[in-house]
Amino acid sequence: MLKRTLALTSALVLSLTALASQAADVLRVSAIPDEAPTELLRKFQPLGAYLEQELGMKVEFVPVADYPAVVEALATDRLDMAWLGGFTFVQVYLKTGNAIPLVQREQDAEFISNFITANPEVNSLADLKGKTFAFGSISSTSGSLMPRYFMLQDGIQPESFFSRIGYSGAHDATAAWVQAGRVDAGVLNASVWDKLVANDKVDTDKVRVFASTPTYYDYNWTVRGTLDPALAEKIKQAFLALDPANPAHKEILDLQAASRFIETEPANYKGIEEAARAADLLK
Numbered sequence: 001m002l003k004r005t006l007a008l009t010s011a012l013v014l015s016l017t018a019l020a021s022q023a024a025d026v027l028r029v030s031a032i033p034d035e036a037p038t039e040l041l042r043k044f045q046p047l048g049a050y051l052e053q054e055l056g057m058k059v060e061f062v063p064v065a066d067y068p069a070v071v072e073a074l075a076t077d078r079l080d081m082a083w084l085g086g087f088t089f090v091q092v093y094l095k096t097g098n099a100i101p102l103v104q105r106e107q108d109a110e111f112i113s114n115f116i117t118a119n120p121e122v123n124s125l126a127d128l129k130g131k132t133f134a135f136g137s138i139s140s141t142s143g144s145l146m147p148r149y150f151m152l153q154d155g156i157q158p159e160s161f162f163s164r165i166g167y168s169g170a171h172d173a174t175a176a177w178v179q180a181g182r183v184d185a186g187v188l189n190a191s192v193w194d195k196l197v198a199n200d201k202v203d204t205d206k207v208r209v210f211a212s213t214p215t216y217y218d219y220n221w222t223v224r225g226t227l228d229p230a231l232a233e234k235i236k237q238a239f240l241a242l243d244p245a246n247p248a249h250k251e252i253l254d255l256q257a258a259s260r261f262i263e264t265e266p267a268n269y270k271g272i273e274e275a276a277r278a279a280d281l282l283k
Contacts (some may be wrong), residue, residue: 027051027059027235031083032067034140035172035192043255049280050252054238055231066140074099081235082225084219085141086111086272087281093266094273094282098225101266102236104217105258107191109268111218113142114193115211116178125156125208133162134177134186137169141272142189143216149275150213172196179207187213191257209228216275217268221261237265 029048031040041061048059062079064070067088073079075095084092084101087230092099115125122128136143144167160163166183168174171192178186179202190212195200221239223232239261242249253260276282 022027025057027055027057028062028078028080029059029082030062030064030070030073030079032070032085032088033064034085034136034143034170034189036170037063039172046252046255051235053236055234058216067137070108071095074222077224077226079224081221081223084220084222086216086269087276088139088143089220090269090273090276092222096225098227099222100232101220101222101264101269102232103239103261104220104264105256106260106262107258108219109217109262110215111142112190112215113147113187113213114190114209115147115185115187116175116207116209118178118181118206121183122185124210125151125154128185129161130163131184132164132166133158134166134168134183136167136171136174136188138167143171143174143187144278145215145272145276145281147213148279149185152278172201175202175207179203195257216271216281220264227281
């Protein structure tokens with residue numbers, strides 16, 4: 001009986017070891033769903049192939065339903081790495097205490113949000129009093145938190161200032177809402193706005209930028225704190241090695257809307273944490 005128990009225990013240990021080894025051979029990657037799922041996957045595919053080559057392991061993109069799902073998956077080690085907004089990073093870091101922001105795009109050190117409208121009467125935030133307004137996801141740094149924070153600093157309390165507030169769920173959806181006249185104005189990530197304009201996905205004869213926020217730190221690639229440090233370093237170096245002079249690398253960088261990637265650190269996002277606390281989004 002004892003031999004049989006030991007044999008079963010050994011088999012279980014070997015099975016679990018094999019599963020762990022198999023999981024370690026796959027880098028599970030995701031991103032906050034700030035754009036349509038098909039667009040997120042299109043942007044990731046060349047980057048995923050590049051990382052597979054540089055790391056010598058399979059890289060799998062794991063879609064998530066919403067922003068909180070990314071936070072929970074990283075915190076429970078069901079993801080190894082994710083593209084996060086500044087606020088999402090703060091949430092993960094406070095939840096785990098050890099999440100590691102590896103790199104950010106160069107422009108993420110001085111990021112902005114754009115306020116857009118299709119209403120010819122709107123030329124400033126003051127003109128929006130009593131009108132309708134759209135944020136992106138409630139958990140979005142550039143589509144909700146930081147614009148809201150700067151509004152509050154200017155004495156604008158959104159819930160009482162606007163007649164109605166909507167949450168579109170994503171930056172491209174906010175632009176679509178404004179263009180369709182569902183709201184008088186909205187706010188979105190400046191990088192996504194530039195991409196929508198460049199790809200003719202928004203009618204600039206109708207929709208225009210009428211204001212922008214001050215700068216702040218935003219997006220980064222973050223790994224779970226329990227990831228093998230050697231692997232985390234290899235991932236970071238792979239991002240830092242992307243060179244816009246290399247055509248294959250430039251394709252990857254262009255899809256990421258990046259001129260290049262640079263190192264980052266948790267201290268860069270303290271301002272976002274303070275903004276979230278000021279807006280009562282963190283307890």
